Amino acid sequence: MQNIMLITASSPLSVGEFFYKKTQPQASDLSLILDALTQAAKLVHVDVNRAELAGILGAIGTENVQGEEQQKLDVIANNRFIEAFTKSGLIALIGSEENEGIILTGNDGAEYVVAMDPLDGSSNIDVNVSIGTIFSIYRRKTPTNQTPTLSDLLQAGTEQVAGGYVLYGTSTLLVLTTGEGVQAFTYDLKADEFLLSNPLIQTKAEGKIFSCNEGSYHDFEEGVKNYLNHCKTQQFKGRYIGSLVADFHRNLLKGGIFLYPATPKSPQGKLRLLYECNPLAFIAEQAGGLATDGKNRILDIQPIALHQRTPYYIGSPNMVRNVMDLLQSK
Template identity: 60%
Template structure:
């Protein structure tokens, strides 16, 4: 064994990688880099809470519902608090949009140049059974003048206006994946060192795939175009893989090739997933990795939101699979089938 083998490098840390990439953003003078570090710090704290939640009574329901009418888990509340605190203390953010809060969270920071939209803990209903969960975030530049009140123009921006987006996946290993519009990179957390290390450089999604991810329990309430696409997948013996954690399903398909979709249904006629802090972020990542994301008819990143918690159908993943799904919607339109032909059970 040589001296070199005894001291092999451990890799590139997230902090070092971000610093190297600062030149991509001459207008940011370091603020965006610091903001990404703040998000990574909060992710480390959430990772710690998740790994020990069964030992410190953090598993289970909190006893309240969020603005979506969904039962909050204790870790939903913890994650929301941790991320808000990290972003407030970092000093780069003026406002936050969170799945867990009804209105805009004004951080009363007149110098903050950024708005963050986030789902602090995606898939939290899976916490009690040790299934992978995650965090999703979008970063936008503030449009209104600093020092004034936060405006709708600041928080209701199209996904195409994101300056960065990413997610953290807490699983067998925890990974942070993000883009600033210059490709997608992934960093795996090394808990003994407390650092994220570059592990997936310049991620590219396979152009095509053989995995489809959808909750087929709602099949009877889907519109005809969705049913036809599901039957198309089955006829080609694609693998059905559905975890029920959006980040986990998206990450698997990003790595292996596939499509995730949550269409409109009788129970959720406008879709269930939130445009501003779930779909936009993942759509930005998907496109930067060579994939695609639509609502079945139009590009997700082109949709102008009108509400903080606006919902939308989502078809996202490998480019050819998303295009094929859209083909069924186009056929339905050409044959004048009603777009919302869903059936109540």
């Protein structure tokens, strides 16, 4: 049998240690917020891994504000993160995919707010496919001596202090950016910490993977159809999991594009700007990629509603520019 040599990093930094070492003024608070986030992520990691044994698979029998059937783990994950952010004392307000309105934490003097999708891809929970948590952290706009309002969350993606996701897959991985590159941290069960595993993720300028629900092909506009046909003539690989985090993560590392166009049924698109599209767009750009709604840079869009939706094209920059050219030449 061939011997396999295991290579390990020497004394990798935890998430809190990594960001505490940064020199920007908010580094100390940010490290504490990320510590709260990782504590919740560890609990969700356990929930996901023991879901079938614990009897928490399946739907709960209600719909969220999106009109989507809530899974038991959706609710559990939502509660985990709300509790962790509230207890941190540093988050004044939370916006979640699972809640119709904003969530006031009671920390009115706190300087930060969070938008999150607590469990992305939850339709895949019961079949053991990778799922994730997506989040954005912003500095609030209202004075800290006042009760925070929805306006504190309705900020363009360019205003994010941090954006990231937790991927619950073959390993549990935290990928995030604070505007200084993209880092990845892997959950080490033995150390019970998320430890730095990739200090600088860069995506490829050109990829060979396209990720799209081709079951809706006949509902796409001509520019999207033309791009998908181009991908096939170039013998690109079609890869679509149906969990946004998992599809995005694969393309981020290997080079590719994720497409979720508008359709007659969803003319504004289906993905949510604030807590799905913005954080991943922040990561994509910091890794050298692009994110657009087909015409506009995602991070420049000024949101007007908590659950605002948008068409979405994200990934390797040459591929995103190509689909934008085809969309605009129709």
